[in-house]
Amino acid sequence: MSFIQLSEIKKDYYLDGVVVPALRGIDLEIQQGEFFCMMGASGSGKSTLMNLISCMDRPTSGKYILEGRDVANLDKNSLARLRNKTVGLVFQNFNLLSSATALENVELPLLYGGIYPAERSKIAKQFLEKVGLGDRFHHYPTQLSGGQQQRVAIARALVNNPKILMADEPTGNLDSQTSEDIMAMLTQLNKEGLTIVLVTHEPDVARYAKRVVHLKDGKILKEERK
Amino acid sequence: MTFSSFLKVAFTALSRNRLRAFLTVLGILIGVGAVIAMMAIGNGAKAKLEEQMNSMGTNMLFIHPGTVTSGGIRQWGAGQRFYPSDVKAIKQNCPSVAYAAPTIQRVETATTGHENWTTQIIGVSPDYFIIRNWNVVAGRLITHQDVSGGALVCLMGQTAMQNLFGSEDPIGKIVQIKDVPLRVVGVLAKKGETPFGQDQDDCIMVPYTTLMRRIVGTPNIGGVMVSATSSKTIPEAEAEISALLRQRHHLAPWQPDDFMIVSLNAFVQMKEAATSVIMLLLGSVAGISLLVGGIGIMNIMLVSVTERTREIGIRMAVGATEKDILLQFLIESLVLSLVGGILGMILGSGAAIVISKVAGWDVVISPGSILLAFTFSAVIGIFFGYYPAMKASQLDPIEALRYQ
Ligand SMILES: Nc1ncnc2c1ncn2[C@@H]1O[C@H](COP(=O)(O)OP(=O)(O)OP(=O)(O)O)[C@@H](O)[C@H]1O
Numbered sequence: 001m002s003f004i005q006l007s008e009i010k011k012d013y014y015l016d017g018v019v020v021p022a023l024r025g026i027d028l029e030i031q032q033g034e035f036f037c038m039m040g041a042s043g044s045g046k047s048t049l050m051n052l053i054s055c056m057d058r059p060t061s062g063k064y065i066l067e068g069r070d071v072a073n074l075d076k077n078s079l080a081r082l083r084n085k086t087v088g089l090v091f092q093n094f095n096l097l098s099s100a101t102a103l104e105n106v107e108l109p110l111l112y113g114g115i116y117p118a119e120r121s122k123i124a125k126q127f128l129e130k131v132g133l134g135d136r137f138h139h140y141p142t143q144l145s146g147g148q149q150q151r152v153a154i155a156r157a158l159v160n161n162p163k164i165l166m167a168d169e170p171t172g173n174l175d176s177q178t179s180e181d182i183m184a185m186l187t188q189l190n191k192e193g194l195t196i197v198l199v200t201h202e203p204d205v206a207r208y209a210k211r212v213v214h215l216k217d218g219k220i221l222k223e224e225r226k
Numbered sequence: 227m228t229f230s231s232f233l234k235v236a237f238t239a240l241s242r243n244r245l246r247a248f249l250t251v252l253g254i255l256i257g258v259g260a261v262i263a264m265m266a267i268g269n270g271a272k273a274k275l276e277e278q279m280n281s282m283g284t285n286m287l288f289i290h291p292g293t294v295t296s297g298g299i300r301q302w303g304a305g306q307r308f309y310p311s312d313v314k315a316i317k318q319n320c321p322s323v324a325y326a327a328p329t330i331q332r333v334e335t336a337t338t339g340h341e342n343w344t345t346q347i348i349g350v351s352p353d354y355f356i357i358r359n360w361n362v363v364a365g366r367l368i369t370h371q372d373v374s375g376g377a378l379v380c381l382m383g384q385t386a387m388q389n390l391f392g393s394e395d396p397i398g399k400i401v402q403i404k405d406v407p408l409r410v411v412g413v414l415a416k417k418g419e420t421p422f423g424q425d426q427d428d429c430i431m432v433p434y435t436t437l438m439r440r441i442v443g444t445p446n447i448g449g450v451m452v453s454a455t456s457s458k459t460i461p462e463a464e465a466e467i468s469a470l471l472r473q474r475h476h477l478a479p480w481q482p483d484d485f486m487i488v489s490l491n492a493f494v495q496m497k498e499a500a501t502s503v504i505m506l507l508l509g510s511v512a513g514i515s516l517l518v519g520g521i522g523i524m525n526i527m528l529v530s531v532t533e534r535t536r537e538i539g540i541r542m543a544v545g546a547t548e549k550d551i552l553l554q555f556l557i558e559s560l561v562l563s564l565v566g567g568i569l570g571m572i573l574g575s576g577a578a579i580v581i582s583k584v585a586g587w588d589v590v591i592s593p594g595s596i597l598l599a600f601t602f603s604a605v606i607g608i609f610f611g612y613y614p615a616m617k618a619s620q621l622d623p624i625e626a627l628r629y630q
């Protein structure tokens with residue numbers, strides 16, 4: 001069985017009583033260890049689909065199987081559990097806590113995972129070192145460059161050893177050189193066995209992926225493999 | 227998430243906005259301060275009243291000549307006079323009366339060779355010392371023989387002694403009152419003030435017979451002082467005395483009493499009522515401040531939740547459950563209210579101590595009132611923090627992340 005299995009996934013938004021269909025029947029399978037990328041025009045539903053796969057949201061209808069469990073019907077607590085342990089999230093705008101240091105930000109998932117303080121900072125430091133920020137533990141987000149902030153976010157996403165890393169336009173706010181560094185890091189992580197799901201509309205970024213799916217108006221338009 | 231982690235998050239969040247946090251806790255601070263001060267003053271007043279009541283004597287009744295209406299004019303104390311024989315009759319015929327003593331006193335000037343001092347001259351019998359629970363610290367009390375013989379002896383109250391003899395030992399010395407030479411045979415123990423602020427130690431005691439015959443020159447006494455056999459038999463004693471006196475004064479059933487019986491308990495109740503008015507006033511201040519303080523906490527927590535919507539979204543995205551967010555904000559408001567409560571305790575205790583120094587009131591800060599104040603502020607923090615915390619925990623993670 002596939003690691004991720006979506007069938008007939010639909011998502012409607014309601015805006016002033018008007019139904020806005022964002023996803024209109026998605027069938028998709030992602031295997032463990034894949035480097036998977038979604039592309040498509042603005043408004044095509046990439047972020048909506050990401051939110052569903054990363055357990056931030058639930059579909060209006062359809063079936064979503066993650067690791068053999070039907071996620072569509074899980075309660076909020078179980079979704080929080082999955083976001084904490086199974087899925088790591090990276091955002092376009094980093095989404096770090098501005099009042100917390102790099103180290104504290106990376107510790108956050110461990111905090112909600114019930115890890116004790118001493119253990120927390122030990123693990124968090126390891127991951128910050130892994131993304132090349134061994135000398136930036138006590139810097140606040142505003143004291144870090146965009147690329148460094150995104151590395152902190154990646155360390156945070158990885159710190160609980162998730163099965164899948166999901167990144168919605170992780171290079172959207174970065175210059176091309178920094179983008180390449182970040183993508184090289186993701187490629188390396190994928191080589192180490194981590195499943196990666198990426199959203200981008202930059203072909204330069206998409207070329208790092210082994211499989212690219214194109215979305216249009218909430219449907220899968222075409223799929224390429226490398 | 228462990229409790230200490232929650233506490234750390236709460237303190238970090240609050241320390242980011244210290245002034246705001248302080249202003250928010252002001253209401254709680256004042257409320258708790260008022261509770262502490264109120265209880266300290268109330269307990270102090272109660273303790274002092276009890277002490278003073280005990281110093282006056284226990285289960286006491288005073289019998290005075292009553293008012294008499296003659297020609298439409300009511301005259302205080304113009305009723306039937308009392309004589310030493312009334313004292314004897316009351317003690318013998320009223321089973322609920324344990325002890326009875328005549329009351330008679332005059333303000334006179336006492337002189338030694340080189341000092342003089344105007345003070346209360348109190349006529350006493352041995353029962354007087356039992357009723358008033360009063361003893362000597364030096365020398366001896368006035369005896370039955372002193373009374374029956376009208377002996378020229380006296381006892382010194384502490385204040386009178388200070389003024390007449392200073393640090394000298396007065397025993398065996400002579401004081402003159404209205405040219406009557408009296409030998410000091412004892413020094414009375416210190417009593418302190420009555421609940422009405424009178425210095426009980428400013429007195430000289432002589433056998434009542436000596437006072438009547440030698441100093442004042444009167445056949446009658448002022449009244450009778452009685453102690454009931456117990457606090458429960460005070461009403462019985464009153465009824466028995468009343469019946470006896472009506473009979474002795476030959477009053478027909480339609481005639482009103484020509485005497486008055488006053489129980490000390492009436493004074494206690496009056497005094498307690500005055501104390502409880504102060505307590506009620508402070509209690510209202512406390513209640514209103516606590517309520518306003520609670521609303522202040524709720525208000526600032528709602529603002530805080532809105533300001534930190536993105537933070538909540540981020541926490542949810544990395545795995546915080548609804549319960550985690552709820553507890554985070556609940557503990558934050560609890561910390562706020564407890565900080566206010568602790569500052570209030572310090573302020574309230576301080577105020578109580580200042581009041582005790584400045585106004586001379588007794589204050590008692592009990593562990594019970596500290597516990598009560600602590601509980602009060604904790605309950606307020608949880609009660610008024612619950613709604614904002616609930617709102618925070620119900621946010622949708624995606625919308626929260628999108629919030630600008
Ligand atoms: N909360 C919402 N309420 C109403 N409509 C929404 C909401 N979120 C998204 N939509 C709509 O759903 C559709 C898909 O949006 P989505 O954010 O998934 O697009 P996207 O592919 O990520 O676009 P972009 O490349 O600009 O990020 C859009 O038409 C959008 O207007």
Ligand SMILES: [Mg+2]
Nearest residue numbers: 046047048168
């Ligand atoms: Mg998007």
